[in-house]
Amino acid sequence: MKFKIKQNKLSRALNTVSRVAAGSRTTLPILNNVLIFAEKNKVSLSTTNLDMAITEYLPERPEEEGKITVPARLLAEFVGNLPRDEEITIENKGTKVTISAGKYQSVINGADAEDFPTLPEINEKKAVKFTINVDDFKNGINKVIVASSNDLTRPALTGVYFNTFNNGLYVAATDGYRLAEKKLIEKVKDEVAVIIPANSLQEIMRSIYDDVDEIEILFDETQAIFRLGEIEIMSTLIDGSFPDYRQLIPKDNEIVLNLKKDEVLRITKLAALFAKEVGGSIVCEAKKNKFLISSVANEYGENSSEIETEVENSGKVTLNSKFLIDALNAVEEEEIKISFSSRITPVVVENQKSKDYVHIIMPLKS
Amino acid sequence: MFDVWKSVLNDIEKSVSSSNFSTWFNGISLISMDGGKVIIGTPNVFFKRQLESKFFDTIKQALLNNDIEVKSIEFEIVQADKKPKSKARTTIDQQNTISLPKIQKGDLSGSTTFDTGLNNAYRLDNFVVGSNNDLAVSVAKNVINSPGKRYNPFFLYGGPGLGKTHLVQAIGNELHKKDPNLKILYTPTNHFYSDFVTSIKKGKTDEFYKKFQKLDVLIVDDFQMIIGKDASQEQFFNIFNDLYNLNKQIIVTCDRLPEQLENIDKRLTSRLAMAGAIDLQMPSFEDRCAILKSMAEFLGEYIEDETIEFIAENVKTNIRDLEKELKTILALSDLKGVSPLNLIEGGYISVVSRAGGTKTVSPKKIVDKVAKYYNLSTKELKSKSRVFHIKNARQIAMFLLSKELSMSTNKIAVEVGVGDHSTVMNGIKRIENNLKTDFSLRDQLEEIKGLIYE
Numbered sequence: 001m002k003f004k005i006k007q008n009k010l011s012r013a014l015n016t017v018s019r020v021a022a023g024s025r026t027t028l029p030i031l032n033n034v035l036i037f038a039e040k041n042k043v044s045l046s047t048t049n050l051d052m053a054i055t056e057y058l059p060e061r062p063e064e065e066g067k068i069t070v071p072a073r074l075l076a077e078f079v080g081n082l083p084r085d086e087e088i089t090i091e092n093k094g095t096k097v098t099i100s101a102g103k104y105q106s107v108i109n110g111a112d113a114e115d116f117p118t119l120p121e122i123n124e125k126k127a128v129k130f131t132i133n134v135d136d137f138k139n140g141i142n143k144v145i146v147a148s149s150n151d152l153t154r155p156a157l158t159g160v161y162f163n164t165f166n167n168g169l170y171v172a173a174t175d176g177y178r179l180a181e182k183k184l185i186e187k188v189k190d191e192v193a194v195i196i197p198a199n200s201l202q203e204i205m206r207s208i209y210d211d212v213d214e215i216e217i218l219f220d221e222t223q224a225i226f227r228l229g230e231i232e233i234m235s236t237l238i239d240g241s242f243p244d245y246r247q248l249i250p251k252d253n254e255i256v257l258n259l260k261k262d263e264v265l266r267i268t269k270l271a272a273l274f275a276k277e278v279g280g281s282i283v284c285e286a287k288k289n290k291f292l293i294s295s296v297a298n299e300y301g302e303n304s305s306e307i308e309t310e311v312e313n314s315g316k317v318t319l320n321s322k323f324l325i326d327a328l329n330a331v332e333e334e335e336i337k338i339s340f341s342s343r344i345t346p347v348v349v350e351n352q353k354s355k356d357y358v359h360i361i362m363p364l365k366s
Numbered sequence: 367m368f369d370v371w372k373s374v375l376n377d378i379e380k381s382v383s384s385s386n387f388s389t390w391f392n393g394i395s396l397i398s399m400d401g402g403k404v405i406i407g408t409p410n411v412f413f414k415r416q417l418e419s420k421f422f423d424t425i426k427q428a429l430l431n432n433d434i435e436v437k438s439i440e441f442e443i444v445q446a447d448k449k450p451k452s453k454a455r456t457t458i459d460q461q462n463t464i465s466l467p468k469i470q471k472g473d474l475s476g477s478t479t480f481d482t483g484l485n486n487a488y489r490l491d492n493f494v495v496g497s498n499n500d501l502a503v504s505v506a507k508n509v510i511n512s513p514g515k516r517y518n519p520f521f522l523y524g525g526p527g528l529g530k531t532h533l534v535q536a537i538g539n540e541l542h543k544k545d546p547n548l549k550i551l552y553t554p555t556n557h558f559y560s561d562f563v564t565s566i567k568k569g570k571t572d573e574f575y576k577k578f579q580k581l582d583v584l585i586v587d588d589f590q591m592i593i594g595k596d597a598s599q600e601q602f603f604n605i606f607n608d609l610y611n612l613n614k615q616i617i618v619t620c621d622r623l624p625e626q627l628e629n630i631d632k633r634l635t636s637r638l639a640m641a642g643a644i645d646l647q648m649p650s651f652e653d654r655c656a657i658l659k660s661m662a663e664f665l666g667e668y669i670e671d672e673t674i675e676f677i678a679e680n681v682k683t684n685i686r687d688l689e690k691e692l693k694t695i696l697a698l699s700d701l702k703g704v705s706p707l708n709l710i711e712g713g714y715i716s717v718v719s720r721a722g723g724t725k726t727v728s729p730k731k732i733v734d735k736v737a738k739y740y741n742l743s744t745k746e747l748k749s750k751s752r753v754f755h756i757k758n759a760r761q762i763a764m765f766l767l768s769k770e771l772s773m774s775t776n777k778i779a780v781e782v783g784v785g786d787h788s789t790v791m792n793g794i795k796r797i798e799n800n801l802k803t804d805f806s807l808r809d810q811l812e813e814i815k816g817l818i819y820e
């Protein structure tokens with residue numbers, strides 16, 4: 001194998017793919033390596049941690065075809081420290097990999113590519129395929145991933161649920177205490193219902209280069225593939241059932257408040273200061289055209305703030321302030337709607353205009 | 367079987383490097399090996415792919431070394447700590463997918479190119495029979511056994527969410543199963559109407575007419591939607607006559623009796639009523655429990671009797687609402703990771719009853735609304751007057767207090783101002799009896815309920 005490539009291109013690719021390899025399971029040392037595969041018209045770099053795999057394709061024409069694996073971190077750091085614009089030559093003799101650039105040269109002990117795990121492939125014809133604008137994708141995932149769980153005893157909640165409903169593609173996440181749902185694509189043809197690990201999605205979000213406009217997503221029963229320009233990320237799916245959450249979103253809450261996000265965020269943060277010793281619990285109350293948030297800290301004192309607004313019914317609900325702050329940060333519009341009914345019905349936080357995002361919070365028992 | 371598997375793993379361990387073994391073989395399990403067909407469970411697609419491509423021969427050799435017959439080896443993905451519950455869910459998901467009309471079309475295309483419009487999730491074996499619907503079900507079976515004969519047309523009526531659509535689609539599906547060559551068409555009335563309008567616009571009314579003339583079984587759902595659509599009525603009347611004269615089965619559902627359909631040609635309503643009209647009633651408490659149990663079974667979920675009874679007690683509107691309540695409880699239980707019973711005991715249940723649309727009303731509201739409906743003052747209604755229309759209104763109030771709020775007869779007596787509970791019992795009984803024959807009373811009750819719950 002032998003090919004030449006500009007330092008900046010190679011360095012960017014190595015930085016991206018080595019993140020997946022680094023910190024992977026140690027039982028199999030080769031998982032710390034990057035697979036370099038020089039084919040006819042392209043060179044690809046792949047790593048995997050056995051939960052996901054990432055491959056970046058570089059459009060270089062190699063002088064000699066072949067493949068080899070090299071410790072990913074070491075290679076990434078060596079290349080990263082070479083001067084920008086330097087042309088780098090990579091070639092191997094057996095498992096000895098030589099990287100040379102002008103007066104800089106090093107030989108890294110690699111490992112046979114045959115020992116690298118065979119990466120799963122997807123049958124494109126059988127897979128369900130969606131295409132989505134990058135900004136919509138990032139925005140959608142960011143707005144729901146905050147509600148996902150990291151409790152490994154309930155694996156289904158540690159991911160983001162991609163599902164189709166009434167011809168729309170939705171993403172949803174929940175940790176059992178709050179739930180967020182966003183419509184990603186208005187109209188799709190195929191149907192899907194899969195859970196993608198939140199970790200994989202975070203890695204995908206980090207791997208999107210600025211020059212990528214569109215993301216292609218492919219699903220089959222066992223895996224999902226995200227194509228971000230020259231990068232292809234494959235993730236396993238979480239095998240489990242996601243709660244039938246649409247049943248839980250209240251449709252007709254009794255108390256409906258139209259509010260300015262900044263104001264609610266301010267009084268929530270104020271109340272949160274005094275809520276630390278009670279696990280962040282604050283009381284939200286609607287009465288006589290006012291929305292009040294209060295909290296009590298036995299040791300430090302208490303807090304109560306209000307916003308004037310039109311409201312028909314009265315009632316109150318106890319919430320975890322952190323969840324309310326997360327929800328407020330996730331809604332997009334300045335004019336928001338908060339609604340609730342009783343102390344046990346979920347609180348709904350949503351935009352006033354756009355209907356494609358909803359965030360619900362389970363009240364705390366007061 | 368699992369001791370053998372241990373020994374197989376031992377053999378594999380000897381033939382691969384220790385890092386390979388601990389990476390690839392720690393999480394795998396033997397699912398089955400019946401008749402030489404070995405199925406091995408792997409944690410995810412990476413493991414599946416790796417075992418298939420790099421360790422297939424190693425595994426096969428180890429199996430053979432342990433005298434296991436090997437015709438084939440398959441790898442499946444199973445989560446190590448997978449609970450039986452989620453397994454059940456998976457099968458349900460598949461069932462639901464199959465029942466999606468889009469996929470179903472493809473299924474039927476093998477036997478007939480004729481699109482029936484039926485959803486095969488509606489079957490007779492998942493229709494729960496109770497005292498509220500046993501007559502309708504026996505007529506349905508009669509229709510299935512001898513279509514176009516005794517019960518033609520089959521006119522089925524009842525309030526929303528009581529299972530009309532389910533039952534008539536089940537008839538269609540059963541008939542299709544018996545004879546896949548039968549030309550069956552299920553059409554909601556508004557589709558009939560919009561298809562007809564389209565055919566007029568395209569100047570293809572003849573084609574529209576011919577499509578129906580060819581049918582062996584015509585199922586029309588929600589017939590009340592045809593009110594006010596005169597041209598469609600005319601068209602339907604013609605189709606009806608043609609099919610009827612050819613002894614083809616016609617099935618019609620409606621929310622009321624034929625004679626109660628206003629502004630519809632009397633010739634049509636009398637024909638619809640020719641073979642009698644069968645109704646679906648609101649299920650009793652016991653029926654509701656049975657329905658909930660069957661739904662839970664269908665969903666592959668185990669639910670305690672207490673939970674079932676709780677829902678049955680709280681949801682009295684219709685079967686659709688029962689299903690909604692049940693699903694909400696299950697979803698909440700899934701989300702919170704606690705059993706439905708714990709949810710109820712933990713006080714989370716009122717979330718559910720709200721979502722189910724069963725709003726609570728006070729006895730006073732019921733009495734007030736009944737009085738208002740009959741143009742009486744509440745005082746008049748509660749008076750001791752024995753004038754017929756006042757007494758009748760009072761008895762209707764008693765009936766509603768009993769059915770809607772499950773109040774005891776003693777409490778009802780106090781609420782409507784009558785002397786003792788036996789008067790109340792007689793009053794309720796009279797209304798119950800009248801309901802069987804008096805369809806305008808049924809309408810009145812529905813309207814009053816509408817007022818109460820608006």
